[in-house]
Amino acid sequence: xxxxxxxxxxxxxxxxxxxxxxxxxxxxxxGAFLLASPIIMVFANDGKIFGxxxxxxxIFGVWLGLxxxxxxxxxxxxxx
Amino acid sequence: xFSFNALLAVCLxxxxxxFGIAFWAERRANAGQLGWLRSPFVYTLSISVYCTAxxxxxxxxxxxxxxxxxxxxxxxxxxxxxxxxxxxxxxxRVGRAQxxxxxxxxxxxRYGKSNxxxxxxxxxxxxxxxxxxxxxLQSITLSFSVFTEGTENANLxxxxxxxxxxxxxxxxxxxxxxxxxxxxxxxxxxxxxxxxKLVALLSVGIFVVWGFAxxxxxxxxxxxxxxxxxxxxxxSRWITLTFxxxxxxxxxxxxxxxxxxxxxxxxxxxxASWAFPAYLxxxxxxVLPIAIAGNSLLPEGSNPDLYVLTVPLxxxxxxxxxxxxxxxxxxxxxxxxxxxxxxxxxxSNHIITPLWLSINRSRKVTSxxxxxxxxxxxxxxxxxxxxxxxxxxxLTGGTAAxxxxxxxxxxxxxxxxxxxxxxxxxxxxxxxxxxxGLGAGFIIWAYxxxxxxxxxxxILSSSAIENGPFGIAALRPYALFGLSNYDPLxxxxxxxxxxxxxxxxxxxxxxxxxxxxxxQSSQFVDxxxxxxxxxxxxxxxxxxxxDLYTLAQRILGTEPAHRLFSDMASSQGKSSGLPDPTDxxxxxxxxxxxxxxxxASAHAMVSQIAGGGxxxxxxxxxxxxxxxxxxxxxxxxxxxxxxxxxxAEQLRQxxxxxxxxxxxxxxxxxxxxxxxxxPMTSIRSFSEILRETEDVGSEKAQQFLGIIQEESQRLTxxxxxxxxxxxxxxxxxxxxxxxxxxAHVIEKSLNSTSLLIEEAGVKVTLNLPDDPLCVMASFDRLxxxxxxxxxxxxxxxxxxxxEITITARAVGKMAIIGVIDNGPxxxxxxxxxxxxxxxxxxxxxxxxxxxxxxxxxxxIMRNLKxxxxxxxxxxxxxxxxxxxxxxxx
Numbered sequence: 001x002x003x004x005x006x007x008x009x010x011x012x013x014x015x016x017x018x019x020x021x022x023x024x025x026x027x028x029x030x031g032a033f034l035l036a037s038p039i040i041m042v043f044a045n046d047g048k049i050f051g052x053x054x055x056x057x058x059i060f061g062v063w064l065g066l067x068x069x070x071x072x073x074x075x076x077x078x079x080x
Numbered sequence: 081x082f083s084f085n086a087l088l089a090v091c092l093x094x095x096x097x098x099f100g101i102a103f104w105a106e107r108r109a110n111a112g113q114l115g116w117l118r119s120p121f122v123y124t125l126s127i128s129v130y131c132t133a134x135x136x137x138x139x140x141x142x143x144x145x146x147x148x149x150x151x152x153x154x155x156x157x158x159x160x161x162x163x164x165x166x167x168x169x170x171x172x173r174v175g176r177a178q179x180x181x182x183x184x185x186x187x188x189x190r191y192g193k194s195n196x197x198x199x200x201x202x203x204x205x206x207x208x209x210x211x212x213x214x215x216x217l218q219s220i221t222l223s224f225s226v227f228t229e230g231t232e233n234a235n236l237x238x239x240x241x242x243x244x245x246x247x248x249x250x251x252x253x254x255x256x257x258x259x260x261x262x263x264x265x266x267x268x269x270x271x272x273x274x275x276x277k278l279v280a281l282l283s284v285g286i287f288v289v290w291g292f293a294x295x296x297x298x299x300x301x302x303x304x305x306x307x308x309x310x311x312x313x314x315x316s317r318w319i320t321l322t323f324x325x326x327x328x329x330x331x332x333x334x335x336x337x338x339x340x341x342x343x344x345x346x347x348x349x350x351x352a353s354w355a356f357p358a359y360l361x362x363x364x365x366x367v368l369p370i371a372i373a374g375n376s377l378l379p380e381g382s383n384p385d386l387y388v389l390t391v392p393l394x395x396x397x398x399x400x401x402x403x404x405x406x407x408x409x410x411x412x413x414x415x416x417x418x419x420x421x422x423x424x425x426x427x428s429n430h431i432i433t434p435l436w437l438s439i440n441r442s443r444k445v446t447s448x449x450x451x452x453x454x455x456x457x458x459x460x461x462x463x464x465x466x467x468x469x470x471x472x473x474x475l476t477g478g479t480a481a482x483x484x485x486x487x488x489x490x491x492x493x494x495x496x497x498x499x500x501x502x503x504x505x506x507x508x509x510x511x512x513x514x515x516x517g518l519g520a521g522f523i524i525w526a527y528x529x530x531x532x533x534x535x536x537x538x539i540l541s542s543s544a545i546e547n548g549p550f551g552i553a554a555l556r557p558y559a560l561f562g563l564s565n566y567d568p569l570x571x572x573x574x575x576x577x578x579x580x581x582x583x584x585x586x587x588x589x590x591x592x593x594x595x596x597x598x599x600q601s602s603q604f605v606d607x608x609x610x611x612x613x614x615x616x617x618x619x620x621x622x623x624x625x626x627d628l629y630t631l632a633q634r635i636l637g638t639e640p641a642h643r644l645f646s647d648m649a650s651s652q653g654k655s656s657g658l659p660d661p662t663d664x665x666x667x668x669x670x671x672x673x674x675x676x677x678x679x680a681s682a683h684a685m686v687s688q689i690a691g692g693g694x695x696x697x698x699x700x701x702x703x704x705x706x707x708x709x710x711x712x713x714x715x716x717x718x719x720x721x722x723x724x725x726x727x728a729e730q731l732r733q734x735x736x737x738x739x740x741x742x743x744x745x746x747x748x749x750x751x752x753x754x755x756x757x758x759p760m761t762s763i764r765s766f767s768e769i770l771r772e773t774e775d776v777g778s779e780k781a782q783q784f785l786g787i788i789q790e791e792s793q794r795l796t797x798x799x800x801x802x803x804x805x806x807x808x809x810x811x812x813x814x815x816x817x818x819x820x821x822x823a824h825v826i827e828k829s830l831n832s833t834s835l836l837i838e839e840a841g842v843k844v845t846l847n848l849p850d851d852p853l854c855v856m857a858s859f860d861r862l863x864x865x866x867x868x869x870x871x872x873x874x875x876x877x878x879x880x881x882x883e884i885t886i887t888a889r890a891v892g893k894m895a896i897i898g899v900i901d902n903g904p905x906x907x908x909x910x911x912x913x914x915x916x917x918x919x920x921x922x923x924x925x926x927x928x929x930x931x932x933x934x935x936x937x938x939x940i941m942r943n944l945k946x947x948x949x950x951x952x953x954x955x956x957x958x959x960x961x962x963x964x965x966x967x968x969x
Contacts, residue, residue, distance in 0.1 A: 011633060014626035014658070021165065028163025035155050036314075036322045044313035051297025053308050056368065059151055063158065063361050070162040071354035077165060078350045 020076045027069055034062045082402065084228045094406055095244060098413075101272055102252045102265030109264035117264055118344050120351035125271035126338045127356050128278070130157060130329060131363055132212070133219035133412035134486040136277055137385045139364065143371035144384035147309030152318055154364050156325030158357040164349055168339065170504055171330065172349055173607045175340040183336040184426045187496060187518075190503035190604050191511035192597035198430035200515065201496055204522055205333045205426060206465070207530070208492035209419050213469030214476065215485045216412035217241055219385075221473075223408050226389045227401075238473050242466045245416045249466075253421040254458045262342050266417060270338070273410035278362060280407025284388055285366020287400055288373040292391075303372045320570045324487065327494035334415060337422035416466070424461035432457040475537070487569055488529055495521035495576060498584045507601045509584070512591035517584025521576045528572035532557045625658035628669060636672065644672055748917055755798055755931075759791035801932045805917070808939035815858040815943055819966045822853040822888055822895060829866035833874070840874050840882060847887040853895045854966035861940045862963070865948070868933040869899040869959050877901030877956060894946070894962045902956040911950050 033039060040058070047054035105117055116122065135153070142150035160167065180186045184205065188198035217238040224237050252265040293299035312318065329335050343349065374387030377394055388408065392401040436453055498521070499514035536542030540549070540557065548556040558568050560575050593601065625645070632641040648659035648668065659665050766784040770776060776784070830837070830844065837844060855862070873884045885900040906914060917935045941948040946963035
């Protein structure tokens with residue numbers, strides 16, 4: 001790598017880290033929106049998916065998604 | 081079924097194993113071989129102390145009664161942990177920087193190390209936790225009774241369990257006084273228990289789904305239509321429970337103990353942020369299937385809180401039931417152990433020790449004394465807390481459902497949340513505000529939730545609960561000010577939290593913090609600006625190396641900033657990335673920036689970023705931009721002024737030249753007028769004589785007219801010459817340059833001057849090359865030059881035997897012609913002077929020359945791209961003419 005190629009990289013990384021932190025703040029808000037806001041009422045019915053109750057699938061699905069997203073975020077946040 | 085003794089043996093065996101693990105871990109820790117004991121997964125598993133017997137047994141009970149509602153107890157912690165960057169990270173950093181030992185210590189430290197607050201939080205914690213500990217004892221005795229069918233004495237079992245836990249906790253929880261010394265033995269044992277309870281619950285779940293029902297859709301098919309209670313999703317209770325559980329994961333004393341106090345490395349939190357929610361997910365995955373199985377299998381009226389045990393027993397899976405029992409036992413014991421450690425620290429640090437110190441104020445205190453007092457008080461506290469839990473268990477006798485007791489404790493400890501969050505993020509929060517909010521929240525919680533839960537057995541009578549104290553309906557605990565039709569939990573939380581937050585904020589705004597509070601408030605709120613090693617303020621929360629880099633980039637430019645930061649990073653031993661914002665680095669950066677914007681500005685800017693100023697980073701960037709612009713602008717100004725100076729210098733030089741030229745012009749004009757006056761004077765004199773004298777003879781008149789004509793001609797010639805010179809000097813000579821044979825020119829010149837030559841008796845020698853030289857010139861002008869030179873030579877080359885030699889030769893691309901005389905010559909100092917206008921070297925001039933001849937000749941030669949110079953000869957002078965030869969084309 002030449003000097004010229006490396007220079008903007010540092011600034012870009014600083015910018016990227018800022019964005020990751022902003023995303024880290026967004027994740028719990030997203031979780032709260034999906035699990036503790038009226039949006040959950042959309043799925044709170046007696047519908048079934050593959051024989052499983054819809055609200056059960058929705059809540060555990062969102063939960064799993066949040067776990068995976070948190071794992072990804074944790075890796076990004078502790079990169080350096 | 082197992083006998084009571086067999087069950088006891090299993091329990092004892094399990095406990096002995098835990099002792100062994102804790103002992104082994106302590107020894108390894110003491111030997112400094114921590115290894116995986118410090119791994120982030122041990123940390124995560126220890127956090128799962130959140131899942132108590134209430135979770136293990138009670139969640140299934142809750143699911144059997146209220147469907148999916150039990151999930152809210154896990155959703156709150158999940159949201160808090162995936163948002164670790166917001167809150168938990170800060171909490172951990174504060175805990176480390178301030179060497180916090182408990183939640184009471186945290187609150188009291190934040191608000192100026194207030195002991196009143198510490199005592200209040202400790203009381204709240206003890207009051208909230210005692211029922212919770214009783215709950216664990218109850219769940220253990222209940223689970224015992226499932227196996228032994230009530231043959232044993234429940235109270236006795238509870239007592240021995242409490243005593244055993246007290247011994248374990250005292251042994252492994254009070255080895256060190258310093259609470260910052262982590263309890264490796266306890267934490268390792270808790271982590272093992274976390275695995276046991278998870279695997280136990282998963283085993284029961286897997287058995288229920290695949291062993292009993294035969295598949296996932298099948299188990300859900302067994303659920304009644306109302307089993308899921310979809311109408312209970314997203315009610316006010318749903319929101320309240322989510323909020324409460326989120327608050328509990330931070331404010332419960334045991335959670336604070338494992339999450340903050342026992343944390344060995346901040347990075348472990350990053351792993352826990354997803355691993356703990358994943359653990360909770362697994363713990364709750366089979367809760368609903370087990371509840372469904374219990375509801376469909378067991379007779380009406382069975383206790384749903386024990387489905388985890390009764391379902392496998394009903395199906396004849398005794399070993400699985402025993403494993404499940406151990407899981408429940410693990411859940412209960414781990415909670416009690418950690419809660420006892422956390423509470424004993426609080427009680428001994430904030431209640432017993434201050435009391436002891438005030439009693440023994442007169443005594444001289446030595447450090448060993450305090451240590452012994454602390455250890456003793458902590459051990460006594462542990463015993464006391466477990467005893468309290470046991471008495472609570474004896475009092476209530478296991479009346480209330482497990483879940484409701486847990487929720488009451490949650491609601492109580494959640495009261496510290498406003499002053500905790502406010503303390504971490506709001507500088508303006510004061511001790512008075514915290515005391516007012518916390519106190520009010522505590523009282524309202526106790527009145528609307530805790531006391532009524534005793535159902536008339538404690539302080540509040542049944543009638544007071546039903547109709548309000550002294551029959552005042554507005555003060556009914558479950559319908560304060562007539563706010564009825566709400567779940568008691570939601571009702572209590574609404575009043576307690578609203579008034580808590582309102583008082584906390586308004587009293588904070590109205591009160592003035594003490595100096596210590598101010599210091600502590602910035603130490604908490606700006607914890608990320610603290611230098612971790614020295615504890616002094618250095619780097620701000622968000623303004624880390626990146627911000628410094630951006631600042632440096634704007635001031636120094638991208639390239640130098642990059643070089644500076646890379647150098648510092650490598651000198652700090654980092655292969656890539658930005659350097660840590662250490663003291664050294666910031667000083668160096670400041671010095672570098674000082675080179676660009678001055679020391680004062682550099683210090684102001686860097687300390688604004690690195691220190692604790694109120695100016696935001698964005699504003700700083702603006703300042704930096706402006707500075708950069710000013711620097712650029714001043715550079716431009718400098719350039720322009722330099723250019724102006726250059727121009728001025730040139731102008732000065734031009735002015736000098738002009739002045740010189742003006743002086744020359746003046747001299748020239750005076751010479752010209754002088755030269756013109758001479759012939760004019762004689763013309764005027766003679767013409768006056770002719771007009772005024774009547775008897776002038778015709779001969780005389782002829783002579784006079786001759787003189788007048790001669791002078792007029794001289795005048796005309798002089799004017800012609802001046803005009804000619806002026807044309808030549810201004811480059812408007814318009815010379816017709818053509819190929820000219822040099823010999824012809826010289827021949828013509830000699831012819832023109834032959835009369836003069838003969839008269840003076842000068843001998844002329846021609847020394848021309850055999851090859852005729854061809855030059856680029858104007859024939860007439862070149863002749864004019866030679867005539868002038870020959871005339872001069874004749875006139876000034878005075879000697880006894882005057883002689884003129886004309887030589888010519890080609891040198892390179894030039895022809896060089898010499899006109900040589902053998903007269904007196906010209907002194908070298910006058911070599912340039914002879915070419916000046918009207919220059920006469922001596923009085924020996926002949927009439928007819930105005931002294932412009934040589935000036936004109938030199939100008940002609942220069943216009944012909946040649947030159948005319950004078951050189952010395954012995955004797956005499958040499959006028960050397962150079963002129964370009966004809967080109968071959």
